[in-house]
Structures are given as structure tokens and as C-alpha cells.
Amino acid sequence: MKHHSIVTSVALLVSLLPTVLIGCAPAAAPPPADPTQASVEPTVPPTAAPTEAAPASRWEEVSRVAATQPVRMAAFLDETFGVTGGATGRGKLHHTTDGGETWTLAESSGGCLYGVDIVDEQTVWACGRMIGQSFTTPGGVRLSTDGGKTWEGQTTFQSKPGRCPLSFLDTRTGWVANAGTLSATTDGGETWEEITPEGLTDIAAIALRTASEGRVLDYDGNLHTTTDGGKSWSSQGLGLEKYGGLEIIENKDLVMAAVRFTDADHGAVILSLAGGGENKVVALRTADGGQTWLEENAPAEIGPVYLSHDGSLLTIYSLLKPEVILLRYVSD
Numbered sequence: 001m002k003h004h005s006i007v008t009s010v011a012l013l014v015s016l017l018p019t020v021l022i023g024c025a026p027a028a029a030p031p032p033a034d035p036t037q038a039s040v041e042p043t044v045p046p047t048a049a050p051t052e053a054a055p056a057s058r059w060e061e062v063s064r065v066a067a068t069q070p071v072r073m074a075a076f077l078d079e080t081f082g083v084t085g086g087a088t089g090r091g092k093l094h095h096t097t098d099g100g101e102t103w104t105l106a107e108s109s110g111g112c113l114y115g116v117d118i119v120d121e122q123t124v125w126a127c128g129r130m131i132g133q134s135f136t137t138p139g140g141v142r143l144s145t146d147g148g149k150t151w152e153g154q155t156t157f158q159s160k161p162g163r164c165p166l167s168f169l170d171t172r173t174g175w176v177a178n179a180g181t182l183s184a185t186t187d188g189g190e191t192w193e194e195i196t197p198e199g200l201t202d203i204a205a206i207a208l209r210t211a212s213e214g215r216v217l218d219y220d221g222n223l224h225t226t227t228d229g230g231k232s233w234s235s236q237g238l239g240l241e242k243y244g245g246l247e248i249i250e251n252k253d254l255v256m257a258a259v260r261f262t263d264a265d266h267g268a269v270i271l272s273l274a275g276g277g278e279n280k281v282v283a284l285r286t287a288d289g290g291q292t293w294l295e296e297n298a299p300a301e302i303g304p305v306y307l308s309h310d311g312s313l314l315t316i317y318s319l320l321k322p323e324v325i326l327l328r329y330v331s332d
Contacts, residue, residue, distance in 0.1 A: 058283070058285070058296040058297065058329055058330055058331070059283060059296060059297060059298045059299065059314065059327040059328070059329055059330070060299075060327065060328050060330055061299055061300070061325065061326070061327055061328075062079055062313075062326040062327060062328045063079070063099060063100070063325075063326045064323045064324070064325050064326075065082075065096075065099065065100030065323065065324040065325075065326070066100070066322065066323060067084060067100075067103075067317075067322050067323065067324055068322070069084060069086065069090075069091075069094050069103060069105075070086030070087055070090050070091040071084045071085070071086050071091075071317050071322065071324070072085060072086045072087050072091060072113065072114065072253060072254065072304065072317075073085050073086075073113060073114065073115060073116050073254075073255060073304050073306070073317070074304065074306065074315050074316075074317040074324045075116045075117070075118050075306035075308075075315050076118075076306070076308065076313055076315045076324075076326055077118040077120070077121060077308060077309075077313075078308070078313060079099055079313070079326065079328075080096075080097055080098060080099050081095070081096065081097055081118070081121055081147065082095070082096050082099075082100065082118075082315065082324070083095045083096075083116055083118065083124060083126075083148050084103070084317075084324065085109070085113030085114075085116055085126060085128065086113065087112060087253070090111075091111060091112055091113055092105055092106060092107065092109045092110065092111055092113070093105075093106045093109035093110070093113055093116075093126055093148060093151070094106065095124075095147065095148035095149070097147070100324060104149075106144070106148050106149060106150065106151060108150050108151040108152075109126060109142065109144070109148070109151045110126065110128045110129055110142055110151065110153065111128075111129060112128045112129040112161075113126050113127070113128035113129075114127055114128050114159075114161075114162060114163050114164045114253060114255075115127035115128070115163060115164035115165050115166045115176070115178075115255060116166065116306070117166040117167055117168050117174070118308070118309075119168050119169070119170060119171075119309065121147055122144075122145055122146060122147050123143075123144070123145055123168075123170065123171055124143075124144045124147065124148050125141065125142070125143055125144075125166050125168045125174065126141070126142050126144075126151070126166075127140060127141050127142075127157075127159055127164035127166055127176055127178065128140065128142075128159065128164070129159070129161075140153070140155075140157050140158055140159030140164075140178075141153070141155045141157040141159065141164075141166070141176055141189055142155070143155070143171060143188070143189070145171060155185075155188070155189025155190065156189060156190060156191065156192065157176060157183065157185075157189055157192055159176075159178050160178055160179040161252075162178065162179060162252045162253060163178075163251070163252065163253055163254060163255050164176055164177060164178040165177045165203065165204075165205055165206050165255050166206075167206045167207050167208040167214065168208070169208060169210070169211065171188055172185070172186060172187055172188040173185065173186050173208070173211050174208060175195075175206050175208045175214060176192075177203040177206050177216070180196070180200070180201045180202050180203065181194055181196050182194065182195050182196040182197070182200075182203060182206065182216060182230070183195070184229070184230060186211065193230075195226070195229070195230025195231075197216060197224045197226075197230075197233045197235075198233075200216065200218055200224065202218065202219055202250070203216055203217070203218065204217045204218060204219050204248050204250075204255075204256065204257040205217040205255065205257040205258050205259045205269075206259065207258075207259035207260050207261060207267075209261045209262075209263075209264075211229065212226075212227055212228055212229045213225075213226065213227045213261075213264065214226055214230075215259050215261065215267075216233075217238075217248075217257055217259050217269065219247070219248050219250050220240075221237060221238040221239070221240035221247075221248065222235050222236065222237050222238070223235065223236050223237075223238060223259070223269070223290055225290070236290045236291070238269060238284060238293060239293065240271075240273075243273060243280070243282070244276075245275040245276045246273035246274060246275045246276070246278060246279070246280060246282075247273060247274070247275050248271050248272070248273060249272050249273065249274045249279075249302065254303075254304045255304050255305065255306070256271070256272040256302075256303075256304060256305060257269070257270065257271050257272065257305065258270040258305045258306055258307040258314075259307070260307045260308070260309065260310075260311040261311075262310060262311055264289055265286070265287055265288055265289045266285075266286065266287055266311075267285070267286050267289075267290065267311070268283065268284065268285045268286075268307060268311045268329075269283075269284045269285075269293070270282070270283050270284075270298065270305045270307055270314055271283075271284070271305075272302040272303060272304075272305060272316075273302070274302065279302045280302070281298045281300050281301070281302055281305075281316065282295065282298065283295070283296040283297070283298040283314070284296070298314065298327060299327070300314075300316045300318070300325045300327060301316070301318040301319060301320045301321075301325070302316075302318075302319055303316045303317045303318045303319040303320075303325075304316070304317045311329065312328060312329045313326060313327070313328055313329070314326070314327040314328075314329070
């Protein structure tokens with residue numbers, strides 16, 4: 001797998017928001033995935049899937065929310081309830097229940113956050129570092145059951161500095177990707193099993209739809225699917241070659257892609273792409289399990305992205321200005 005390092009096209013944008021990229025500790029080199037943890041049986045070759053352009057925009061801007069707190073990740077469940085998290089001790093999670101008009105600090109959320117997933121208005125998971133403790137201290141994955149007000153870090157997951165996409169079904173069953181490794185839990189984080197697809201060393205986004213069915217997106221634009229809880233995987237390409245050198249932005253701290261499937265056939269992928277001095281947010285949608293993809297217009301600047309569980313609300317933290325952008329999907 002080739003290694004993407006998009007620097008020149010986004011260096012200026014990133015420099016505008018230094019607090020977004022400041023880590024809490026020096027990043028450790030990602031360890032190689034253990035190929036003994038999961039076998040790969042590619043039933044569909046990872047070739048480029050046909051992609052066609054949508055006749056009109058399917059995403060409409062809902063709002064742009066100013067964020068004065070440090071932000072590295074942002075996620076909204078709906079147009080009123082959302083959370084942000086940032087870098088260093090000042091980057092504790094903030095939550096809002098009025099669409100971002102006001103934000104409330106959650107002191108127990110941890111102090112350096114890299115990933116979040118909102119299951120419902122009460123259940124929120126976050127990944128990062130607890131204040132005053134190292135990343136390898138158990139509790140790197142934290143759970144709130146009261147809408148982000150209070151947090152518990154009793155889980156045994158030991159996160160490393162850097163992006164950690166999460167995808168949870170409830171308070172017990174979920175996936176976390178961190179340092180090139182995909183881990184699964186079915187007991188609320190008491191125990192974890194590595195299920196990384198063989199040969200995959202870095203992960204852009206993950207999406208768990210049921211306890212046995214989930215997807216992993218790599219930085220080459222291949223979507224890996226399991227229907228047996230990670231024992232075997234099949235792969236499909238998204239066809240990113242058509243974007244003429246634009247690639248998924250790879251940054252050690254930021255989650256720049258999102259995947260959601262509402263059933264086995266219907267899903268969406270959101271990508272922040274850059275390359276050759278250009279950048280673009282791309283939204284792709286499939287109705288046939290990823291065999292073909294429809295491109296949709298997403299009127300927003302590149303940045304960390306989050307897609308709600310039902311696939312209808314897209315959150316992007318703009319790298320151009322300290323704004324959280326909300327886009328609503330409008331179906332035919």
C-alpha cells in the first residue's frame with residue numbers, strides 16, 4: 001500500500017489553525033498489523049468501482065457554528081446536539097444542546113481527544129488521553145451515558161497518540177481504530193480483540209453497522225467489508241483515480257474520512273481530498289453495497305469529518321476558519 005503524505009496543498013490551511021494539530025505527546029510509529037488476527041478472503045477485487053456524478057446537490061448547508069474552544073474533532077447527532085474535542089489539556093470535550101449557540105465543558109472527558117462517536121442523545125464514546133496520565137493508561141476510550149455531561153474511562157483500551165475513529169452500536173459493542181490497528185469489544189471495553197484486515201497498516205475511517213457487519217476504509221480508497229465480525233474481509237475500490245491526484249488527506253491527528261451504511265446496500269462515504277495544490281470535499285453514495293457510487297456535491301471546506309449514524313447529517317470542522325459546518329442530506 002502506498003503512503004500518502006499531503007503537505008504542500010494543505011500546509012497553508014493547517015497553519016491557520018495550529019491548535020487543531022498540536023498533539024499531546026510525540027506520536028509513536030504505528031506498529032504493523034498482526035496478520036494472525038484476521039484472514040482476508042476478497043470476494044470482490046479492490047478495483048475502482050464505477051462512479052457517476054449526481055445531477056444536482058444532495059447536501060444542503062444547515063449552519064456554521066463558531067467554535068472558540070480548541071477543536072480537533074466535531075460531531076453532531078442532529079441539528080441541536082453536538083460535541084467537540086481538541087488538543088492538550090484545554091481540549092476537553094464540549095457539548096451543546098442548542099445547535100452550538102452555547103457550549104458546556106465536560107471536565108471528566110479527558111484532556112486530549114482524537115475521536116468521537118455519538119450513538120444517541122445519551123450515549124457518546126470518545127478516544128484520547130486522560131488528564132495527568134499517559135496514553136497507555138487504561139481508559140483511553142471513554143463513555144458518557146448522559147449526553148456528554150460526565151465520562152468514565154474504565155475501559156482497558158490503551159490508545160496511542162493520534163487519530164482514533166470510533167464506531168459503536170450501544171454502550172457495549174463497538175470498534176476503535178488506532179495506530180493502524182482495528183480493535184473490537186462486545187462488553188463495553190472490558191476486553192478487546194484485534195480484527196485488523198491482513199496487510200492493512202493504516203485506517204482512514206470505520207463503520208460498524210451490526211455486531212457482525214462493518215467496514216474499514218484505507219487511504220488508497222479501498223473499502224473493506226466483513227460480515228462475520230472480522231474473521232474474513234472482502235474489498236472494493238471507490239474509484240478515486242478519477243480525481244486526478246487528489247487523495248484522502250492523511251494527518252496523524254485528524255479523521256478526514258467517514259463511512260456509514262444504513263443497511264447492507266445503502267451507504268455513504270465522505271472524504272476530505274487534497275493534492276497538487278487543490279482540495280475538495282467529496283461525498284459518495286451507494287445503493288448496491290458499493291458496486292457503484294454516486295457522487296454528490298458537498299458545499300464545504302476540507303477538514304475533519306463526521307457522519308451521523310443515519311447518514312443524514314454531516315459535520316465538518318473547517319480548516320479555513322474555526323467553524324463547525326453542518327450539512328443535511330436531502331433525498332429525492
